[in-house]
Amino acid sequence: MTAPDNDVANVDTVVVDVDGTLVDTNYHHALAWYRAFRRFDVTLPVWQLHRAIGMGGDQLVTAVAGARFEDEHGDDVRAAWAEEFEPMLAEVRPFGGVRDLLTHVRESGRKVVLASSGAPDHVDTYLGTFDGRSLADAWTTSEDVDRTKPEPDLITAALERVDGRAALVIGDSVWDFEAAGRAGHAGWAVRTGGFSVDELREAGAREVFDSLPELDQALRRLLR
Structure with a gap:
């Protein structure tokens, strides 16, 4: 020090x-986001998603998938993330x-x-x-x-x-x-x-x- x-x-x-x-929780979040984006036929490397963990979902989607994806699917992919993350809560x-x-x-x-x-x-x-x-x-x-x-x-x-x-x-x-x-x-x-x-x-x-x-x-x- x-x-x-x-x-x-x-x-x-x-x-x-x-x-x-x-x-x-960070790796749980990264995996949940990976699965959420896959619902929209978007495959993002988990390491890339991990680099964005710590942002809120309002910032993360644009950061990793772009403004157009945010405009078209932002709320839906955040809802999908919540569904994917929910079963992991018991593991935290x-x-x-x-x-x-x-x-x-x-x-x-x-x-x-x-x-x-x-x-x-x-x-x-x-x-x-x-x-x-x-x-x-x-x-x-x-x-x-x-x-x-x-x-x-x-x-x-x-x-x-x-x-x-x-x-x-x-x-x-x-x-x-x-x-x-x-x-x-x-x-x-x-x-x-x-x-x-x-x-x-x-x-x-x-x-x-x-x-x-x-x-x-x-x-x-x-x-x-």
């Missing part, structure tokens, strides 16, 4: 992404160290907001896997934003939920840190979503960790 970042040490709120950061598990991380952040006196643009029932399932309702001060769902990452709206909405001003954003995808940068807040990354160190740093992450326990240890030294 590099020298302490005073901007991070002085944050009042830690905004934590959920999908791919706290719960292991949290990453190791989630509870310790969130507990230690709250013990430091900072507020914790779990920031997701996922469907409310999906978020409800995720939080249930690690008792997130008792460990966070607030959380968000798709109902809280009109535009998803990489737009900054989700970060802004998360802070508004707890009247926060200075945030550290924790996430796993390049889109988390593009959104954090646009919102004017620092970001720390974990590699749990399958993105490389270089990709995450180029997107704006100030620090990159291999796991939640490693990130937790760094935060415990800094957030005192």
Whole structure:
């Protein structure tokens, strides 16, 4: 870890992404999108779909299939994705160290907001896997934003939920840190979503960790 970042040490709120950061879902999402596009006779490489995971569905379809496909089939392919993903919900598990991380952040006196643009029932399932309702001060769902990452709206909405001003954003995808940068807040990354160190740093992450326990240890030294 590099020298302490005073901007991070002085944050009042830690905004934590959920999908791919706290719960292991990124590859489930990529497969669900692959199957959804196949319904429209469009075959996209799964690796390409994975690179877009972390965007909301409102952004992803255009990014991977183009504006014309979005105009003609956007809502239908998102509905197909939801149908394909639904059976996988029962397989979703949290990453190791989630509870310790969130507990230690709250013990430091900072507020914790779990920031997701996922469907409310999906978020409800995720939080249930690690008792997130008792460990966070607030959380968000798709109902809280009109535009998803990489737009900054989700970060802004998360802070508004707890009247926060200075945030550290924790996430796993390049889109988390593009959104954090646009919102004017620092970001720390974990590699749990399958993105490389270089990709995450180029997107704006100030620090990159291999796991939640490693990130937790760094935060415990800094957030005192």
